[in-house]
Amino acid sequence: MAVSRLSYLSIRALDLAASEKHYTEVVGLRVTGRSPGQVYLQAHEAQDHHCIILNASDRAGLDHVGFKVNDPNDLHEAEAGAKAWGLKTHRVAAGNVMGQGEGLSIELPSGHTFNLFYHSDKVGYSYGMKDPDIILENLNGVWPVTHLDHTLLAGNDCDKTAKFLQEVLDFNLTECIHGPDGNPFAFFLTVSNTIHNVAFAPGPPNSLHHIAFYVSDRADVIRRVDMLKHRKVATFDYGISRHGVAGVTTVYFHDPSGNRNEFQCGVYEASVVRNKIPPIVWAGENIPRGVFYYESAVLANFFEVVT
Amino acid sequence: MALIHRGIHRLGYARIALKDSRLLKTREFYTHEMGLLETGIEPNRVMFRCWHEPYKFSFVVDQSDKPGLVEIGLHVRDDIDLDNFQRKLTAAGVAVDVAEADTELKGLGKSIVFDVPAGPRIRLFADIQQLGYVSGFEGPDWVAPKAIRGTAAPLNINHVAITSPDPERCSAFLADMLGFLTSEKIVDEKGKTISALLFRMAKNVGGQEIAIYPGTEVKLHHIAFTKEDSSDIMSDGYFLKSDGVELDLLGPLRQPYGNTFSVHFFDYCGVRLELCAVGRMTEVHPEIQPVVWSTSNLREALSYYDEALVPEEFFMPCL
Numbered sequence: 001m002a003v004s005r006l007s008y009l010s011i012r013a014l015d016l017a018a019s020e021k022h023y024t025e026v027v028g029l030r031v032t033g034r035s036p037g038q039v040y041l042q043a044h045e046a047q048d049h050h051c052i053i054l055n056a057s058d059r060a061g062l063d064h065v066g067f068k069v070n071d072p073n074d075l076h077e078a079e080a081g082a083k084a085w086g087l088k089t090h091r092v093a094a095g096n097v098m099g100q101g102e103g104l105s106i107e108l109p110s111g112h113t114f115n116l117f118y119h120s121d122k123v124g125y126s127y128g129m130k131d132p133d134i135i136l137e138n139l140n141g142v143w144p145v146t147h148l149d150h151t152l153l154a155g156n157d158c159d160k161t162a163k164f165l166q167e168v169l170d171f172n173l174t175e176c177i178h179g180p181d182g183n184p185f186a187f188f189l190t191v192s193n194t195i196h197n198v199a200f201a202p203g204p205p206n207s208l209h210h211i212a213f214y215v216s217d218r219a220d221v222i223r224r225v226d227m228l229k230h231r232k233v234a235t236f237d238y239g240i241s242r243h244g245v246a247g248v249t250t251v252y253f254h255d256p257s258g259n260r261n262e263f264q265c266g267v268y269e270a271s272v273v274r275n276k277i278p279p280i281v282w283a284g285e286n287i288p289r290g291v292f293y294y295e296s297a298v299l300a301n302f303f304e305v306v307t
Numbered sequence: 308m309a310l311i312h313r314g315i316h317r318l319g320y321a322r323i324a325l326k327d328s329r330l331l332k333t334r335e336f337y338t339h340e341m342g343l344l345e346t347g348i349e350p351n352r353v354m355f356r357c358w359h360e361p362y363k364f365s366f367v368v369d370q371s372d373k374p375g376l377v378e379i380g381l382h383v384r385d386d387i388d389l390d391n392f393q394r395k396l397t398a399a400g401v402a403v404d405v406a407e408a409d410t411e412l413k414g415l416g417k418s419i420v421f422d423v424p425a426g427p428r429i430r431l432f433a434d435i436q437q438l439g440y441v442s443g444f445e446g447p448d449w450v451a452p453k454a455i456r457g458t459a460a461p462l463n464i465n466h467v468a469i470t471s472p473d474p475e476r477c478s479a480f481l482a483d484m485l486g487f488l489t490s491e492k493i494v495d496e497k498g499k500t501i502s503a504l505l506f507r508m509a510k511n512v513g514g515q516e517i518a519i520y521p522g523t524e525v526k527l528h529h530i531a532f533t534k535e536d537s538s539d540i541m542s543d544g545y546f547l548k549s550d551g552v553e554l555d556l557l558g559p560l561r562q563p564y565g566n567t568f569s570v571h572f573f574d575y576c577g578v579r580l581e582l583c584a585v586g587r588m589t590e591v592h593p594e595i596q597p598v599v600w601s602t603s604n605l606r607e608a609l610s611y612y613d614e615a616l617v618p619e620e621f622f623m624p625c626l
Contacts, residue, residue, distance in 0.1 A: 002312040005509060005590045045566075046588070047596055070592040074310055081309050122596055129596055131604045134563045134611065147588045149511075168309045192509035192590075193317065214511060216585045217536040247449025267511045267535055267584070268449070269359065269463045273316045273382055277361050277437065278444060286446030293448075 001071040003169050006197040007120065008050050008066040009151055009211055010097075011259055012057035012307075018256040019054050026233055026253075027213055027261060028142040032123050033098045040098055043213065044126035044136060044144035049099030051148035052211070060257035060307035062208040064105070064113040065151065065198070066097070067169075067191070072118045075104040081168035082106045092117070099123075108164065110155025111205030141227055143220055145213035149264055150196045152210050154203025154306045161200055162187035171198075174270045175245050177290065178283035188245065188279075195246040195268040207306040210252060210260035218249045218265050225251045236260075237299055244290035245282060259307045313388060314486045315507040318516040319380035319435060320364055321467045321530045322412075323626060324371035325576050332575045333368050340552060341532075341580070342451070342458030346438060347413060354414075356438070357532065358451050359462035363414040363436040366464060366530070375626055376527035378420065378428040379467050379517065381485070381507075385433050386417070392431055393419050396484060408434070426477035426525060427469050427517075429485070459543050459582055461532030466504075466515040468529045468581075470522025470624045475500040477519050489597040490514040490587045491565055493608065501602065504565050506589045514565050514587030526624030529571060531581035537568040543582050544570045555579055556621065557613040564600060564608035579625035 013019035020039050023029045032050055033040035040050040048068075055063055069075065075091075082089045082104075092103035092115055101119030108114060126136055126144070136144060155161065165171035166189070174195050177186035188196040201209060215221055225240045228251065236252035243250055248266025255261055271277040282290035289296045325333060334353050337343045346363050347354030351371070354364035369377060383389060396403050401421050408416045416434025423429055442448055451460045471477045478500060481487040487505040491514065495501050504515035512533045520528050534540055537559075544559050547570070555571035562569060569583040589595065600608040610616045 002310045004592045068590070068592060069310070070590075077310055119594065122594070124596065125598070130599050131601055131608070132563065132598060133607075134561075134566060170310050170312050191312070193513075194509070194511055214588070217538060219536070219538050244446065244448070247447075265536060267462055267533055269510055269533065271317070271361050272312075272508075273384055273433075274312070276434075280440075280447060281445050283445070290446060 001074060002069065003074075003116065003171070003191040004068045004070040005192060006065070006148060006150060007048060007068045007117075008053060008148065010053040010055060010063040010066065011208065011211070012059055012061050012063060012257065013054045014057065014060060014257045016054060016056040022255045023052055023054070025140060025142060026228070026231065028139065028144040030126060035098060038098075042123055043147045045146040046148070047122050047124050047129075048120035049123055053097070060259050062112065062153070062206060062307070064115050065153070066103075066115045066117065068120065069116050069118055075102065075116060075118070078106065078116050078169065079104050085164055085168065087164070108155070108161045109157035110153060110161040110200055112153050112155055143215070143223070145215055145263065147214050149194065149212045149214040150198060151208070151212065152199040152201060154201050154207035154209045155205050156202070158185060158187060158200040158202055159183070162189060165189055170274065172270065172272055172274055173279045175280040175282065177287060178281055180284075190270050190272070193269050193272050195248075195270055201303065203303075203306050208259055209306050210262050212262035212264045215263050215265050221249050221251060221263055221265050224263050228253050236302065238292055238295055241295065242293040244286070244293040247293070257307065260305070313384060313391075315381045315383055315431070317382045317508055318464055318466065319362070319382040319432065320367055321379060321464060322367040322369065322377040323375065323527060323578065324369040324377050325374050325578075326370070326372065329576045330368065330370050336574045337366070340458060340547065340550060342455035342460030344441070344455070349413070357461050357463050358441050358455060360464075361437055361440050363438055364412075367412065376427055376467075376469065378430045380415075380430045380432060382435065383431050383433050389417065389419055389431060389433055392485070396421055399484065401484070423480050424476055425471045425473035426480065426519070427467075457546065459532070459534070459547070461534055461582060463533040465512060465531040465533040465583055466518055467527070468518035468520060468531065470520045470524070470526045470528050470622065472522065472524055474502055474519045474521055478503040478505060481505055481517065487517065488589070488591060488595055490589050490595075491598040491600065493564065493600040493602060493605065495602045507591060509589050509591060511588065512567075512584055512586045513589050518565075520622045522622060522624055527578070527626040528622070528624050529579035529581050531569070531583050534582045534584045536584045540568055540570050540582055540584055547572055557610070557616060560613060561611040562609060563611050573625070577625055
């Protein structure tokens, strides 16, 4: 069958305790597992074991990205497909990532590593799976994010990477940004009905631009920006904004290691039947409005700062 | 070797039939109150789409002496899927009819149609005419067209809810034959499913494309459309109210069953509609686990706020 969802990002943390505090008290995740040098976290309204893995490290950035498949045999097919493209792969033993079955690790042309796997242990929704009272207590001013929504990765060979994901892993291209030469240089790709689970833009190999968490209401994004300011968390200069791409409401901020986070709200529904609907194109004078709708200007540090 | 997404990819459309004299009133309601875009008019039919949808229609109203839910249209990837489903359904003893492109509905490709036991008629198709996005494909603003601002102007069709004399049988068929998964369900004291929310999509206002409620016969309960968020639902509620539209239930409600925030109301012909936001983020994966509700908590499941809500009244179909 196929890739079913973006499952998790395994990222690096300069100060593990500070990062844990950030992802629990600012983002609003819960801790679901610990091992030496690692903390596993999940959103309150997601049922798999984790969506973020923090790894103690001497630098910031990305370790790898986890995607789930919905048939155990998909690992064989993906392995054969990746090898045919000349990409390096290796098997990841069950349990190597806590709470998770066997995986297939693929090194993409962009320098990023995707770990495909079938099984995740279930932690369930925080309020339980039976007759849940859907309101959680003691959240310290943080209304929970519902799930990990997407990530923007920076790397080289984005076009080749996007092509591999479309042709071998059946990702769907929903929007793209074109350069002056008329060729696309940034790619928004999905395996679900949302606008993107992963996007690629040019940058140093294996870089992380941001990690986006979904919140259900724009009013909640506003309250979160207020809380970020109140807690003196570094936000992007524009504060609250809207992306022209997908028309979603957004705010960017940084974790203690400098990894960029995003809170996003928007119900853009991708018309997912492959190769039926052409991708949306952002080019030329439309690009600044596509990136930041109200401001229609892109500050240099937005694309240049990656971890 | 490559992975491939197979089967049902999205809810394509809901198609209902109303008695003839009502069609003009219906057109006025769906364009001026609901803010749908009219995309096709035939002597006995009118078609609509939502402004964020690139396809020709997501809602079809027929003129007919037999009012009711005609069918639910589901979009599959390609003809391979259509053939696979036809073979599988036929092997299971289900009567399947085939319609060539443009014969059943203008703009619809080849389709197969069948009746779900204790459930709705379903039509599967791989192709539907594309009108493109109203905001275009180059640098779109993704803002509702000015002509429909101030109306509900939903972004997409979200789900279709039906009543069934045997919800367990109906949901089992949809799961076994069409690959639907359950995001939430209600079970009685004996463990029997009396209601289920079924999905094939993973969308941000999610968790259901087909909702099944208990009832004496297969009827339409409501058709739901997607809104951005809860604040929209609140303003839609007072716009509709001020225009004299009949609101159902007790106004905007948080529904723990499905985790939605929504408002239900009736069109001029008594068809129940819903505008919804929030909902469950789901995953098309065999290991996904549903939320399970007990009938003893039914009222709380259906509305977090309204202690006066009567579940039996809530489950009453409309058409």
